[in-house]
Amino acid sequence: MVVSSPRPSKLSLHDVTLVCVDTRTPRQALEAVQKCISQVDFGRVIFFGNEGADSCAMPLDGIDWIGIPALRNIGEYSRFVLHGLLPHIQTSHCLIVQWDGFVVDASMWRDDFLSVDYIGPPWYHKSQAIGVGNGGFSLRSRRLLEALAQLPCDGDDAEDDVICKHLRQQLIERFGIEFAPADMAAQFGIEQGPLRPTFGFHGIEHFARMFSETELEAWLNAAPDELILHKHTRKLVKSLIAEGRRRQAWRLNARRAQKQGWRMDHVKLAIRACLLGG
Known part of the structure; x- marks a missing residue:
C-alpha cells in the first residue's frame, strides 16, 4: 500500500488582510489573488472590483468582493488606496497585490515583517534614503492607514510615491511610522533585477520565470x-x-x-x- 505524505499546511497569517483593487483588469488581478491564497491562509481576502460588475465568472471562494466606482487612472487608484482602505481593514496589516505580482514562496515569510509599518520590494532606481517603496506588492499596517487618513492625499501621484517619498518624513516624525530596512525588503519581495528567493514579487517581466511556457501562453491569450x-x-x-x-x-x-x-x-x-x- 502506498501512503502519500500529507500536504504541507499553508502559511497562517490571520492578522493580515489580502487586498487587491482593480476595476479595469479584474480577471488577471483575481488570478494573482488566487495564487496568493493557494499558499497563505489570510485573516480576510478583499477584492475591490467595479460596482455592478460580476466577478468575471471566476470562483470567489474565500474572497470578499466589494464593488466600488470604476477607477479611471492612477490618480483615482492612488486616492482610493491611500484613503479608502481603512474602514475595511480590521487586522494589524494588509498585503496589497496587483495583477502583476503575488506570493511565490511562503517559506520566505519572516514574522518580523509585521514589526514595521511599510515594506515593499526595494526601489533601486530611487535614492538610498527612499530605497524601500514599491506598492504593487506591499505590506502595510493599519497604523499607517490611520496616519494617512489624517494627511491630505489629493494629487495624482502614485500612492507608493506619496507614502515613501512625499509624506515619508511626516509619517516618521509625526506618527512614528517605521519603514522596513533595505535588507528586510529585499527578502520580502523583488521588482527589479535578477530573480532571487523572496516571499513575493511585482512586475510582469518576472512572468518569464514564474510561469511555464504553457501557463504564460494561456495568460497572454486571455489578457x-x-x-x-x-x-x-x-x-x-x-x-x-x-x-x-x-x-x-x-x-x-x-x-x-x-x-x-x-x-x-x-x-x-x-x-x-x-x-x-x-
Whole structure:
C-alpha cells in the first residue's frame, strides 16, 4: 500500500488582510489573488472590483468582493488606496497585490515583517534614503492607514510615491511610522533585477520565470490589449528572450507590433529573439 505524505499546511497569517483593487483588469488581478491564497491562509481576502460588475465568472471562494466606482487612472487608484482602505481593514496589516505580482514562496515569510509599518520590494532606481517603496506588492499596517487618513492625499501621484517619498518624513516624525530596512525588503519581495528567493514579487517581466511556457501562453491569450500594450510588457519580451523562449517572445512582440504599428523597437526585439533565443 502506498501512503502519500500529507500536504504541507499553508502559511497562517490571520492578522493580515489580502487586498487587491482593480476595476479595469479584474480577471488577471483575481488570478494573482488566487495564487496568493493557494499558499497563505489570510485573516480576510478583499477584492475591490467595479460596482455592478460580476466577478468575471471566476470562483470567489474565500474572497470578499466589494464593488466600488470604476477607477479611471492612477490618480483615482492612488486616492482610493491611500484613503479608502481603512474602514475595511480590521487586522494589524494588509498585503496589497496587483495583477502583476503575488506570493511565490511562503517559506520566505519572516514574522518580523509585521514589526514595521511599510515594506515593499526595494526601489533601486530611487535614492538610498527612499530605497524601500514599491506598492504593487506591499505590506502595510493599519497604523499607517490611520496616519494617512489624517494627511491630505489629493494629487495624482502614485500612492507608493506619496507614502515613501512625499509624506515619508511626516509619517516618521509625526506618527512614528517605521519603514522596513533595505535588507528586510529585499527578502520580502523583488521588482527589479535578477530573480532571487523572496516571499513575493511585482512586475510582469518576472512572468518569464514564474510561469511555464504553457501557463504564460494561456495568460497572454486571455489578457486584454491594455495589458499586452502596457509599457512594462516590453520587459517581458526581453525576459523571454533571456530565458531562451524565443518563439513566445516573438509572438508577444508581434502582437504588440500589430496593435501599435511596427516600430524600430519592435524590429530590434524581433531580431534579438531570432539571434539570441535558445
